[in-house]
Amino acid sequence: MPHPLAASSSEEAASELTPSPDLLLPRSFADKDLSLPNGTPVDTSSPASSSSLLNRLQLDDDLDGETRDLFVTVDDPKKHICTMETYITYRVTTKTTRAEFDLPEYSVRRRYQDFDWLRNKLEESQPTHLIPPLPEKFVMKGVVDRFSEEFVETRRKALDKFLKRIADHPVLSFNEHFNVFLTAKDLNVYKKQGMALLSKMGESVKYVTGAYKLRSRPLEFAAIGDYLDTFVLKLGTIDRIAQRIIKEELEYLLELREYGPVYSTWGGLEMELAEPLEGVSACIGNCCTALEELSDDMTEDFLPVLREYILYSESMKNVLKKRDQVQAEYEAKLEAVALKKEDRPKVPADVEKCQDRVECFNADLKADMERWQNNKRQDFRQLLMGMADKNIQYYEKEKNYKYLPSTLLIM
Amino acid sequence: MERPEAEPLGASHSCQTGEAEPGTGPAEEEPGGAAAGTMMEDCLSKKIEITVSEAEKRTGRNAMNMQETYTAYLIETRAVESQTEGQCSPPDSLWRRYSEFELLRNYLLVNYPHIVVPPLPEKRAEFVWHKLSADNMDPDFVERRRIGLENFLIRVASHPIICQDKIFYSFLTQEGGWKEMVNETGFQLKADSRLKALNATFRVKNPDKRFTELKHYSDELQSVISHLLRVRARVADRLYGVYKVHGNYGRVFSEWSAIEKEMGDGLQSAGHHMDVYAGSIDDILEEEEHYADQLKEYLFYAEALRAVCRKHELMQYDLEIAAQDLASKKQQCEELATGTLRTFSLKGMTSKLFGQETPEQREGKIKVLEEQIHEGEEQLKSKNVESREFVKSAWTDIERFKEQKNHDLKEALISYAVMQISMCKKGIQVWTNAKECFSKM
Numbered sequence: 001m002p003h004p005l006a007a008s009s010s011e012e013a014a015s016e017l018t019p020s021p022d023l024l025l026p027r028s029f030a031d032k033d034l035s036l037p038n039g040t041p042v043d044t045s046s047p048a049s050s051s052s053l054l055n056r057l058q059l060d061d062d063l064d065g066e067t068r069d070l071f072v073t074v075d076d077p078k079k080h081i082c083t084m085e086t087y088i089t090y091r092v093t094t095k096t097t098r099a100e101f102d103l104p105e106y107s108v109r110r111r112y113q114d115f116d117w118l119r120n121k122l123e124e125s126q127p128t129h130l131i132p133p134l135p136e137k138f139v140m141k142g143v144v145d146r147f148s149e150e151f152v153e154t155r156r157k158a159l160d161k162f163l164k165r166i167a168d169h170p171v172l173s174f175n176e177h178f179n180v181f182l183t184a185k186d187l188n189v190y191k192k193q194g195m196a197l198l199s200k201m202g203e204s205v206k207y208v209t210g211a212y213k214l215r216s217r218p219l220e221f222a223a224i225g226d227y228l229d230t231f232v233l234k235l236g237t238i239d240r241i242a243q244r245i246i247k248e249e250l251e252y253l254l255e256l257r258e259y260g261p262v263y264s265t266w267g268g269l270e271m272e273l274a275e276p277l278e279g280v281s282a283c284i285g286n287c288c289t290a291l292e293e294l295s296d297d298m299t300e301d302f303l304p305v306l307r308e309y310i311l312y313s314e315s316m317k318n319v320l321k322k323r324d325q326v327q328a329e330y331e332a333k334l335e336a337v338a339l340k341k342e343d344r345p346k347v348p349a350d351v352e353k354c355q356d357r358v359e360c361f362n363a364d365l366k367a368d369m370e371r372w373q374n375n376k377r378q379d380f381r382q383l384l385m386g387m388a389d390k391n392i393q394y395y396e397k398e399k400n401y402k403y404l405p406s407t408l409l410i411m
Numbered sequence: 412m413e414r415p416e417a418e419p420l421g422a423s424h425s426c427q428t429g430e431a432e433p434g435t436g437p438a439e440e441e442p443g444g445a446a447a448g449t450m451m452e453d454c455l456s457k458k459i460e461i462t463v464s465e466a467e468k469r470t471g472r473n474a475m476n477m478q479e480t481y482t483a484y485l486i487e488t489r490a491v492e493s494q495t496e497g498q499c500s501p502p503d504s505l506w507r508r509y510s511e512f513e514l515l516r517n518y519l520l521v522n523y524p525h526i527v528v529p530p531l532p533e534k535r536a537e538f539v540w541h542k543l544s545a546d547n548m549d550p551d552f553v554e555r556r557r558i559g560l561e562n563f564l565i566r567v568a569s570h571p572i573i574c575q576d577k578i579f580y581s582f583l584t585q586e587g588g589w590k591e592m593v594n595e596t597g598f599q600l601k602a603d604s605r606l607k608a609l610n611a612t613f614r615v616k617n618p619d620k621r622f623t624e625l626k627h628y629s630d631e632l633q634s635v636i637s638h639l640l641r642v643r644a645r646v647a648d649r650l651y652g653v654y655k656v657h658g659n660y661g662r663v664f665s666e667w668s669a670i671e672k673e674m675g676d677g678l679q680s681a682g683h684h685m686d687v688y689a690g691s692i693d694d695i696l697e698e699e700e701h702y703a704d705q706l707k708e709y710l711f712y713a714e715a716l717r718a719v720c721r722k723h724e725l726m727q728y729d730l731e732i733a734a735q736d737l738a739s740k741k742q743q744c745e746e747l748a749t750g751t752l753r754t755f756s757l758k759g760m761t762s763k764l765f766g767q768e769t770p771e772q773r774e775g776k777i778k779v780l781e782e783q784i785h786e787g788e789e790q791l792k793s794k795n796v797e798s799r800e801f802v803k804s805a806w807t808d809i810e811r812f813k814e815q816k817n818h819d820l821k822e823a824l825i826s827y828a829v830m831q832i833s834m835c836k837k838g839i840q841v842w843t844n845a846k847e848c849f850s851k852m
Binding site: 227230231234237238241244245248249251252254255256258259262263265266269270272273276277279280283377380381384385388389391392394395396398399402403 | 628631632635636638639642643645646648649650652653656657659660663666667670673674677681817820821824825827828831832835836838839842843845846849850852
């Protein structure tokens with residue numbers, strides 16, 4: 001099964017060191033079941049990790065809805081009022097044919113904390129992968145109403161997107177924490193257990209942060225980094241422009257609200273002119289309604305998606321940094337070995353482990369980046385087309401309500 | 412701005428056949444002035460085509476010998492017949508400045524107080540939104556003023572009564588010495604200063620109710636149109652802002668497209684459409700200024716309407732005072748003749764205390780009073796006639812004006828609606844184009 005990424009990966013593997021299979025370390029709990037969706041076992045003898053192979057093979061499948069076997073939805077927000085606090089829960093519904101799930105369908109209730117927990121767990125357990133972003137955790141009380149319909153709906157959409165992105169990811173979707181999140185009746189019980197498990201994990205999951213300095217980022221990753229930097233800047237600019245437009249639209253709306261009624265007042269003074277004046281007044285009123293809808297839509301649908309992508313890009317940049325760390329550690333250890341000048345030029349196991357990690361990380365990251373780019377393109381295409389649509393609808397509404405008397409034709 | 416409709420719909424109005432001599436008012440005209448039947452063919456506007464075709468900056472010396480800059484406007488007149496015959500003879504032309512237009516209008520106001528005299532375009536730019544300059548020398552302002560002045564002349568020329576005024580005709584045709592000619596008519600002396608005192612109230616006992624209602628209407632109309640124009644200016648300002656900010660999308664999409672592969676082209680071309688969108692507001696708002704100018708004309712017309720009502724009020728007041736005066740003189744006369752004292756007067760008291768006057772003295776007084784009474788009765792009669800004349804001819808012109816106003820404003824409102832529809836269509840077009848570009852991303 002040749003794949004563009006497979007080729008480059010094997011190039012990297014064609015180095016002097018060829019570790020034996022037993023040096024391969026499972027990098028996450030998901031690697032326990034190393035089999036393709038159709039059940040055939042995966043050859044784990046290659047230097048590249050099994051999960052990244054899975055990654056590559058399933059790259060094309062993401063866009064093909066028919067092979068998807070896991071569907072997740074977030075809906076039905078409900079307010080809970082308890083003695084200690086008030087909070088919102090969302091219903092998380094899962095439909096799946098995967099063997100990892102005991103039942104074909106699940107329906108559980110989760111609150112924001114739970115999503116946050118899931119994300120942290122994923123970041124810990126899948127450090128080489130890009131984890132989708134969550135909507136903002138903290139909202140300023142008094143500035144934003146945490147229980148308003150608009151806020152809850154915006155959040156719901158973002159949480160739904162979050163879970164769908166994980167469900168569509170060939171590696172993340174098999175993560176055990178994700179499974180539990182979707183299925184457990186009481187997540188809190190599991191959370192407590194999870195703490196105990198964490199302490200047993202040891203080195204395999206722990207990645208050094210900040211201890212090593214990378215000399216230079218390989219070109220392809222440097223390119224990704226540069227791209228993300230510029231991308232985030234441009235998104236920020238678009239966010240500011242969109243906000244400014246909304247602000248101007250609301251000020252325009254304010255004036256229109258005073259403008260329309262004056263025509264009515266005038267109509268009250270007149271006889272023959274009363275009809276056209278009332279007509280103009282009604283049109284302006286209609287324009288107000290349409291304009292309000294437009295700016296609400298932009299606030300609720302457009303801006304959050306934009307901001308989410310900024311967060312997404314920042315996450316990706318962090319993953320790049322982690323990758324740099326892993327490479328730096330490897331290079332440092334390699335240097336240390338070279339300097340020792342021992343009699344037996346045997347490569348210590350831990351250096352080989354490092355090299356492994358670097359290669360896996362690179363492969364995962366590249367695969368994730370490509371997926372991210374594809375999704376980004378689709379998401380923005382949809383977002384911007386949506387923005388254009390809303391504006392078209394606004395003008396259509398306005399146009400169709402314009403007052404023009406039938407007598408115009410006679411005149 | 413469209414030319415005002417020369418034919419009011421279905422109104423009956425007078426078109427004086429007699430010569431209106433400079434400096435005289437309608438009181439000297441035939442009483443049956445409000446005759447049925449239109450005689451629009453006699454209106455000047457049918458005979459002469461009037462245009463204010465150019466505006467020019469001039470410098471000169473004013474009355475205090477100080478240098479000033481002002482704008483002069485070129486008035487061109489051309490006989491209509493010469494055109495229909497296929498000959499295009501060169502027009503007659505002369506230059507006038509705004510102050511001369513003002514002089515003409517003031518002359519008409521004084522000499523035709525029963526006419527709703529067409530207003531001039533505003534002296535200073537008001538109700539401006541930020542992009543427009545409030546400077547009188549600004550070319551856009553000058554251009555809109557030029558159109559307004561042309562409109563004014565056409566309105567006067569289309570009016571069946573004032574189009575025949577000689578001073579008006581001279582204004583259009585006689586360059587030199589016109590100002591002196593107007594001043595020689597002495598119209599400033601005729602002006603009733605009380606008309607200028609807008610809010611002074613006169614206790615009128617029996618005004619014609621129609622005029623009272625009309626004055627009230629004109630006050631309300633002025634108020635509502637002012638309000639409308641103020642808010643419209645703010646609305647224009649805001650709309651301008653909305654459109655212009657979209658232009659920023661153009662730049663950022665272009666920058667973004669530089670780092671994208673497949674998305675690049677779609678973004679770049681969508682950005683171009685955003686620029687088009689942002690630029691389209693300039694034409695839209697320029698067109699709307701014409702609408703605002705049409706409203707302004709009627710704002711100022713409301714003032715002219717008010718002036719006619721005011722004039723009636725003052726005439727009625729003078730009439731009532733004169734009648735009151737006459738009545739009291741008659742009473743005095745009667746008391747002297749019969750020797751009875753009905754009303755308290757100091758004279759009466761002193762004569763009671765110090766003895767009555769001699770019969771000769773009394774006779775003398777009675778004679779004087781009788782003369783005065785006779786004079787007073789004559790005056791009252793003519794004042795009554797004047798007043799009735801005024802009411803009749805004023806009301807005729809008011810009916811004419813109402814028709815004109817309803818027609819013009821209806822057209823203005825409709826054209827405003829059409830403008831808005833056109834703006835919507837443009838918006839739909841641009842965003843549809845942008846959407847297509849996005850779809851190709």
